[in-house]
Amino acid sequence: MNEDIWEEALQEAYATAPTNEVILHTLELRHPSFVDTAIRVVMDIGTSFTVEDEEVFGHYLTLEDSAPDSPQQSVFFQSCMFDLNLPEQKEGSLPSIGIELDNVSRLVIQYLDNAIGQRAPIELTYREYLFSDKEKPQFILGGLTMRQVKANAGKISGTAQFSDLINKSFPSKLYRPDEFRGLTQ
Numbered sequence: 452m453n454e455d456i457w458e459e460a461l462q463e464a465y466a467t468a469p470t471n472e473v474i475l476h477t478l479e480l481r482h483p484s485f486v487d488t489a490i491r492v493v494m495d496i497g498t499s500f501t502v503e504d505e506e507v508f509g510h511y512l513t514l515e516d517s518a519p520d521s522p523q524q525s526v527f528f529q530s531c532m533f534d535l536n537l538p539e540q541k542e543g544s545l546p547s548i549g550i551e552l553d554n555v556s557r558l559v560i561q562y563l564d565n566a567i568g569q570r571a572p573i574e575l576t577y578r579e580y581l582f583s584d585k586e587k588p589q590f591i592l593g594g595l596t597m598r599q600v601k602a603n604a605g606k607i608s609g610t611a612q613f614s615d616l617i618n619k620s621f622p623s624k625l626y627r628p629d630e631f632r633g634l635t636q
Contacts, residue, residue, distance in 0.1 A: 460581055461589035473582035474589075475510060476535065477528050478550070480597070481520055481574040484565040489520045492531035492552065492559075495582075502527065512578075513586045519574070519593070525585075531559075535577065545612050548595065550575075552607040563602055573597040575611045 461474070473495065480490040497509040508530035516522055536549040552559070566573060575595040578588040600609035628635045 460584060461579060475512070475528075475580040475582055475585075476533075477512065477578045477580065477588075478533060478535070478552075479520070479576040479578070480562075481576075482562070482566045482569070483571050484569050485562050486565075490559055490562055491526060491528040492533060493528035494533055495530060497528075497530045500527065502529075510580075510585060512580055512588075515578075515588055515591060519576070547598075548577075548611040550597075550607075550609055550611055554605055559607070560602060560604075563600070563607065573600065 476494040478490075478492050493510050493512070495510065499506055499508055501507075507527075509528050510530075511525045512528055513525045514521055514523060532553045534549075534551040534553075573596065575593075575597055577592040577595070579590040580588050594613055595611040596613075598610045598612055600607065602608075626634060
């Protein structure tokens with residue numbers, strides 16, 4: 452069984468750095484106040500589409516089976532430049548990810564304005580796709596919630612942390628005697 456968190460195709464793309472392969476970095480933000488959809492952005496110019504009578508750029512990408520919103524569906528990720536700093540491994544502190552979204556559209560700001568008045572956290576999923584395979588993400592980092600979100604006219608920044616690590620069961624697999632015969636005497 453492959454213990455790596457990256458799919459084999461993405462490992463190959465990172466290792467060999469082929470000039471014809473592009474890695475699409477995506478973010479998905481979810482909140483109860485985001486009516487009917489999640490905010491989905493991709494760090495790539497993409498293709499021109501018309502959404503709600505407005506020309507936007509991005510990609511249609513298929514979500515994984517276990518996606519929290521719209522599983523197995525092809526959904527639109529809007530083009531948006533962002534910076535993501537993956538967590539450092541420090542003892543004694545929760546891993547956190549620094550996120551900055553630049554040149555955010557008024558559409559994204561409108562969703563965040565709606566979220567301000569509610570106490571529910573903004574959930575975040577980071578995914579990596581290969582340009583040649585938009586049918587499944589090659590890497591998924593989920594279970595994150597946004598903290599310390601700041602927004603102005605052109606930029607959103609914040610910190611994402613793994614949610615409720617203390618109350619998660621470990622290991623997450625439930626070992627049953629009917630599956631694992633060695634557990635019975």
